[in-house]
Amino acid sequence: MTQTCESCCWRDDSEHRRIEEIESKQGEIGCLEKTEGKSRRLLTAMASRDKAYVILTKASQSVGWVRAGSICYIKENLYSLNYQKKDTVPVICIGSSITYNLPLDILQPLSRQKSEFLLAVESCEERLKEFTQSEALDQAMELTVGSEVTVAQNGEWLKGVIRYIGPLSDPGVLDPIAGVFFGVELQGEDKGKGQSDGTYRYKSHFKCQKDCGVFVPFTRIRPLHPKLSAPWAGIPENLTQTLSVGDRVTYILDDKSDCQHGMVLNPMKDGMILISTDTDEHGKAGGEREIPWHCVIKEEDLNTGDWHKCKPERMDISDSPDMVKDPGADVALKVGSVVEVNLAKGPAFATVRWIGSLPDRPSRMAGLELKEACGVSDGTFKDVRYFTCAPKHGLFVKVSSCRPGDRFLGETAVNGHFGHDGQDIPAVPPLRSEDVKTVLTGTMKGIQGHCNSCYMDSALFSLFSCSSVLDSLLFKKTKPNDEPIQKTLLRDIVCPLRSKGFVPEKSVMKLRKQVQERGHCPSYTTDEKDPEEFLTLIMQDILSLEPLLKLKSCNQPKGLTEMEQTSYLYQIFMDYNHSLVLPTVQQLLEHSFYNNGIKLAEVPSCLILTMPRSGKQFKMFPKIIPSLQLDITALLSNGLQQCVLCGQLAHVECSQCFTDSVFSSTGLKVFCDMCSTQVHFHPSRQSHKPTSLRFPEGFPHSCSPGSLAHTVPQEKLELFAVLCIETSHYVSFVKYGPKITDWIFFDSMADRVGETDGFNIPEVKACPEVARYLSMPLAELAKQVPREMDGVAKRLFCDGYMYLYQSPSMALYR
Incomplete structure (x- = not known):
């Protein structure tokens, strides 16, 4: 025809x-x-x-x-x-x-x-x-203009009607044919999720509203109402209409295929049924597969008929590889119990939210809230609500198919687990320096970028790949509505990054969607953000971490109660009248504290610094030298310090001497009483006004000369990561070991495969070449032409934007 x-x-x-x-x-x-x-x-x-x-x-x-x-x-x-x-x-x-x-x-x-x-x-x-x-190809052969279909677009199956079938461009000069595509007009609630108005590259193939048209190959299109085929000829049609989540089923794709078995995960959607299969089409371990509904029949219905050739050996859902029975589990479980169920994708943890009977199901059933979005409902079964949970987090299974989850969980942090609302989550420590090259370096390593996510990819990689200073974020008590975000951060990002060296883009997108759904920003899944905005949001607004920085004003009038300022990051601001040309991070921090008249109230566990620049384009300094150690002894408001001249216990500080060219260009200037008298006897410094230093409570102000010489403890922080930005793209460097050459460079979008439907290829690579420039004399480093610097060193020195320091004594794992 x-x-x-x-x-x-x-x-x-x-x-x-x-x-x-x-x-x-x-x-x-x-x-x-x-x-x-x-x-x-x-x-x-x-x-x-x-x-x-x-x-x-x-x-x-x-x-x-x-x-x-x-x-x-x-x-x-x-x-x-x-x-x-x-x-x-x-x-x-x-x-x-x-x-x-x-x-x-x-x-x-x-x-x-x-x-x-x-x-x-x-x-x-x-x-x-x-x-x-050939299954999809054969189905496509039956489609015509006007057919109702579903189309795969941006990870969703959207409903539409075929408006055009044909080529999108003329064949090549010598080619007799060109590829044929389907032009589909999206319908109903899916309107506006397309890409065109029926026009492709300025040529109109059909007409529809703006963003309601898509052009796809046959691999991304399915009939909404597929024709019945012959596998179940002779079986009453009503038997294929009663499938429910958790049913054991048998399916045959064509008359040449053997019977295959599985469990229903999502029934009667767009003419397809999502099945967790016992085995795949090659006879290997099963997975999730969408099967046309007319090819599927419930095993208990099949068992009542005369179709013995397809009778499965196993009928009970609890005996299948998809749901493994645990003797005695029925007795132990109750609402609130943590359980494990084996799905085709592997073990899944869940919390029992409901236990009882369901219509047409003789077995006792459990309503589970899954920790991850691998379920099929929001707590409803056949339009009746039995409990409430997030979409795709609900699943109804036989009670006998659940296993108590506590057997798989540790007892204390000593055993590598941490308590979390009644459920322990395995803790994975950061990668050891000797394991970084084997686990973390290479292509398809690190965190995969997607849709302007580089700011988040770089920040998460910098914070968690090789440092544990902020691991308290992952295990602290948090608000119930923010627990999913914390669990995603731990389970889907930090643990895979540290154990496997790779995090797929879908895990970061899951976190971005949760943050967006939380109401913090409507564009978190699409737009580029600043890493400091993201880190502040996570630490302050979502997980309510205690502020990392506590600052005190040096200009507080005497007699007034000292007021502390708190923050999670510190933005370095510079006076334009400075004399710095090729500054270190140490110098920038000291000048910023001096200009703002502030000091640290206590030693921070983590110090996150952002460099002086205006937006993403203007940089105040063409190069900044990363300080591998940050000496904050002189930046503490209440601590012991050494005289910069003789090394004795310092008693006074002079802010005017800080900018005096006679002294060292690094470090605030503190003196003992004797050295201060000598220094300020000079005519050019007689107008200076030194101020007394504050000592810890109970510490004697006067000590015998030499009693504390060269013994005042130095408070130093270690650099562990640097975020860099160039032309709106963030990358990061991580200092992963004690050697000066122990550096790695991470780019979440180092390469790409395909265009619109493609994916980014992240890369982590060793960059020991930066050590050469870190140990280079300043005069020689200043002469280096950025584009001629080895490897990726130019990006570390010229594009540094955020520097992350940690206190070695505050690490969670030691």
Whole structure:
């Protein structure tokens, strides 16, 4: 039966007649296969057309650059009966004008229609896979303009109607055909989720509202109402309509397939059923798979009929690999219990929210709230609510399929676990320096970037890959509505990063969605943010961490109660009248504290500094030297310090001497009483006004000379990461070990595969070359031309934006 329409000009009557002629000769071809082999089928098909289309099932050994999955054609004038006696045939690959003689045994004939559908698939590997499996291709052959379908778009299946079937561009100069796409107008609640108004590259193929049209290959389209096929012929149709979550089912995809078994995870959605399969199509360990509903039947219904050839060996959901029964579990469980269930993706932890009976289910059932979004409901079953949880976090299973979760959990932090609202979560310490190169470095390592996430990727990698200074964020008590964010941060990001060296983009997107749903910002899943904004949000607004910095004013009038300022990060501000040319972070911090008249009230566990710059473009300094150690002794408001001249206990501080060129360019100037008298006897310093230092409570102000010489403890912080920015893209450096060469460089978007539907490739690589510049004399470093610096060193010295320091004594793991 032929079918034509304006948008299906590629499906002409003459082509249909040729196809019908070929199909009418199937009996003859079958005889040829028995007597002369498969190659004669191809030659017979060729003799009936002006062009015959084929697909390469394997790469040719003689023509290695022609890949398996390539679509080729054979011109009528290239064919002769002489080739019936040969084992090769001349073909021309689409996109090329060269004729190759390829073996017949690696060629499979195609109709023109299938060839055009397959050409829309860019990857040769995926093209060959779709040809081999053929299910989606066969379904697409039945679709016409006006068919109701679902379309895969941005991770969702959207409802729509086909408005166009055809090529999006003209064939190549020498090509007879081009790839055929489906133009779909999105419908209902999915309107506005598309990409066009029916126009593709300035050419209109159909008309619809703005952002309601999409163009997709057949691999991303499915019929909304698939036609019934023959696997369950003879079985009453109503038996396939009563499937529920947790049902054991049997399915057959076609009359050539064996029966396969699994469990229903999500029934009756868009004509498909999501099934957790016992085994995949290759007989290996199962996974999740969407199966057309008409190919599925409940095992208990099947067992009541006469279809013994498909009778499964196992009928009880609790005995399947998807849900493993634990003797005695039924007795031990109660509402609030933590349990484990084995899904196809692996073990999943959940909390029991409801126990009871469900309609048409004889077994006792448990309503579970899963820790991760791998469920199918929000606590409702057949439109009746039994408990409340987040969407896709709810699952109803037999009670006997649950296992108590406490057996898998540790007891104390000593055993590597930490308490968390009644459930312990395994703690993974940061990577040891000797393990970094084997676990963390390479491509597809670190955190995968996606959709302007580099600010978050770099910040999380810097904080947690090799440092534990802020691990208290992961285990502290937090508000119930913020627990999912904390658990995502721990389970989906920090633990995989430290154990496997890789975090997929979906894990970071999950965190971004949770933050957005929390109401903090409506664009957290799409727009670029500043890392300090993100870190402050996590530490202050969401997880309510105690402020990292406590600051005191040096200009507080006597007699007034000292007021403390608190913060999570410190922004360095500089006076434009400074004399610094090639500053260190130490100098910048001291100048900023001096200009603002502040000091630290106590030693911070983590000090996060952002450099002086205006926005993302203007930088006050072309280069900044990272200080591997930050001496904060002189920046403490209440501590012991040494005289900068003699090393005795200091009693006074002079802010005017700080800018005096006679003294060292680093360090606030503190003196003992004797040295202060001598220093300020000079005429140029007689106008200075030194101030008395404050000592710890109970410490004697006067000590015998030399009693504390060279014994005053120094408070120093260690640099462990640097975030850099250039042209709106964030990357990071991490100091992972004690050696000066122990540096790694991380870029969450170092490379990319594909365009709109592609993905980013993150990379972590060792960068020992920065050690050369860190140990270089200042005069020589100042002369270095940034673009000529080795490796990625230029980015560390020229693009430094945020510097992260930690107190060695405050680390969680030591």
